[in-house]
Amino acid sequence: MSLLVGDIGELVTNDPELGVLTDAAVVVEGDRIAWVGAMRDAPAADERLDAGGAAVIPGFVDSHAHLVFAGDRAGEFAARMNGEPYTGGGIRTTVAATRAANDDTLRAGARRLVGEARRQGTTTIEIKSGYGLSVEDEARCLRIARELSDETTFLGAHVVPAEFAGDPDGYVRLVCGQMLAAAAPYAKWIDVFCDRGAFDGDQAREILTAGAAAGLIPRLHANQLGPGPGVRLAVELGAASADHCTHLSDADVDALAGSPTVATLLPGAEFSTRSPYPDARRLLDAGVTVALATDCNPGSSYTSSMAFCLALAVREMRMTPAEALWAATAGGARALRRDDIGVLRPGARADLAVLDAPSYLHLAYRPGVPLVTTVLHNGVPQ
Ligand SMILES: [Zn+2]
Numbered sequence: 177m178s179l180l181v182g183d184i185g186e187l188v189t190n191d192p193e194l195g196v197l198t199d200a201a202v203v204v205e206g207d208r209i210a211w212v213g214a215m216r217d218a219p220a221a222d223e224r225l226d227a228g229g230a231a232v233i234p235g236f237v238d239s240h241a242h243l244v245f246a247g248d249r250a251g252e253f254a255a256r257m258n259g260e261p262y263t264g265g266g267i268r269t270t271v272a273a274t275r276a277a278n279d280d281t282l283r284a285g286a287r288r289l290v291g292e293a294r295r296q297g298t299t300t301i302e303i304k305s306g307y308g309l310s311v312e313d314e315a316r317c318l319r320i321a322r323e324l325s326d327e328t329t330f331l332g333a334h335v336v337p338a339e340f341a342g343d344p345d346g347y348v349r350l351v352c353g354q355m356l357a358a359a360a361p362y363a364k365w366i367d368v369f370c371d372r373g374a375f376d377g378d379q380a381r382e383i384l385t386a387g388a389a390a391g392l393i394p395r396l397h398a399n400q401l402g403p404g405p406g407v408r409l410a411v412e413l414g415a416a417s418a419d420h421c422t423h424l425s426d427a428d429v430d431a432l433a434g435s436p437t438v439a440t441l442l443p444g445a446e447f448s449t450r451s452p453y454p455d456a457r458r459l460l461d462a463g464v465t466v467a468l469a470t471d472c473n474p475g476s477s478y479t480s481s482m483a484f485c486l487a488l489a490v491r492e493m494r495m496t497p498a499e500a501l502w503a504a505t506a507g508g509a510r511a512l513r514r515d516d517i518g519v520l521r522p523g524a525r526a527d528l529a530v531l532d533a534p535s536y537l538h539l540a541y542r543p544g545v546p547l548v549t550t551v552l553h554n555g556v557p558q
Contacts, residue, residue, distance in 0.1 A: 179204040179526075179555065180221035185229040185534050187212070190506040191521040202232070204526040207554035212520055225550065225557065231536050233501060235299025235527035235551065236482035237508030237518045239327070240419050240440055240469035243286040244317040245307040247273035248474045256449060266475045267307070267335045274307040274317070283320050289472060290324050293480040294558055297529035297548040300508070300517050302469075304367060306331030311355045318362035327512055329365035330356065330392060333375050333383045348379050352386035365416070366392035370406035377405030384413050393513070399423045400445065411435040417467065417511040422446065422454045433462040438511040440467040441503070443488035444477035456493035467507035468500060487543035497540045526555035 180203050187200035194212055201218035203211035211219060252266045274282065286303065293301055303321035305328075308314040314332045321328045332351040340347035356366075366387030370380040374397075384394040394413050398406025400420035407428040410418035418432065419440040432439050439459050446453045459466055468485050471477040479485070482504050489500040509518030516525050530550040531538065538547055551558040 178221040180218055180224045182215055182218060182224055182226055183229055184227045184232045186231040188233045188536050189521060190234055190502060190519040194521060202520060204555045207526055209520060209522055209524050209526050211522060227530050231531045231533055233529050233536050234505040234518050234520050235529055236297050236504050238298045238301045238469050238482055239467055239508040239511040240442060240471050241301050241303055242306055242473035243289045243303045244282050244321050245270050245274045245474055246277035246281055268338055270307045270474055271309050271337060275313050279316060286320055286324055289480055294551060296481050297551055298482055299527035299553045301325055302327040302329060304329040304331040306334030309337040311358050314355055315358040318359050322362045328363050329367045330359040330363040331367040333368040335374050348382060351383055356386055356390055360390045360392060363392055365395050367395050369397040371401045377409055380409055411437050416513050429458060429462050432464040438465045438467050440469050440511050442469055442471035443493060444479045444485050445471045447488055448477045453492045456495050465510055466503045467511040468503040469508060483539050487540045490540035497537050501536050526552050528552045
């Protein structure tokens with residue numbers, strides 16, 4: 177079965193040779209893109225989807241999200257907007273609710289968020305554990321995540337749970353041992369929240385090294401709440417991505433610039449905690465590969481909207497609309513070490529979004545407006 181997506185007013189491909197095309201078409205065969213080019217040259221196909229002159233972009237790649245949890249923390253958000261600082265301590269509230277929830281409740285909540293993201297143009301979403309923090313609860317959260325995404329991340333080292341408050345090193349041993357063994361069958365990645373109030377550089381190194389030995393690939397929550405060793409550790413260990421990157425030294429920027437580690441910026445977190453945004457321009461000007469993601473979670477960034485994060489990146493972080501769209505699609509793909517998504521070229525996955533707008537510029541220009549009208553995921557209209 178082939179599908180012609182035709183009459184595309186503006187097609188952003190993210191392919192360096194194809195660039196941005198006008199009056200374009202895309203032909204899909206099964207779950208892959210078979211052809212990209214000018215509408216007048218388009219080959220025949222079994223079915224046709226008419227874009228009516230609108231813009232088409234690669235599906236968003238949200239490379240950082242925490243979707244398996246129970247409850248919400250709207251009250252904490254309201255208190256924060258009323259002046260209370262964000263410390264990360266509220267994570268334990270969600271841990272308690274998640275442990276008390278059954279599998280069906282957790283599955284329904286995660287599925288709802290994946291659907292919400294999909295309708296807004298996200299065709300790949302990474303899902304972390306991190307609200308179970310026991311051997312059994314981390315394993316079941318990842319089992320549920322794996323039902324919804326291939327990009328699953330073991331984040332047993334999110335915070336030290338209350339029952340280990342007096343023995344954080346004992347918790348690190350549990351994460352590196354029994355918990356990792358139970359989580360690894362359902363995870364591709366391993367992640368640590370390396371920041372004040374969470375895990376220090378030595379603990380993060382121990383956990384990521386154990387994860388790598390179990391076949392998981394490191395990524396890291398780094399330098400969100402303050403300066404620290406996270407970013408340099410991510411580069412040293414060859415992590416796919418260092419996420420947040422809000423408080424960076426010159427040495428951190430240099431380390432990222434000379435490495436394949438992607439800097440994943442999560443402006444929804446700064447928005448929702450009323451914190452200073454990361455300096456995207458400094459990273460881009462240094463030659464660092466930048467991704468944008470939502471950090472969707474009930475505490476510090478409860479948004480599933482990549483378009484909202486893109487608008488923040490343009491307005492608050494001085495990324496150009498083109499840089500922001502690339503970071504939210506191809507950049508996310510780099511952060512997940514994927515070359516089959518985030519790009520529209522023959523052979524890539526047929527993951528794309530049709531916008532109710534003549535240009536992708538409208539994503540930042542019309543913030544908060546649901547511009548995505550049609551999503552193709554693996555070639556299937558959603
Ligand atoms: Zn996060």
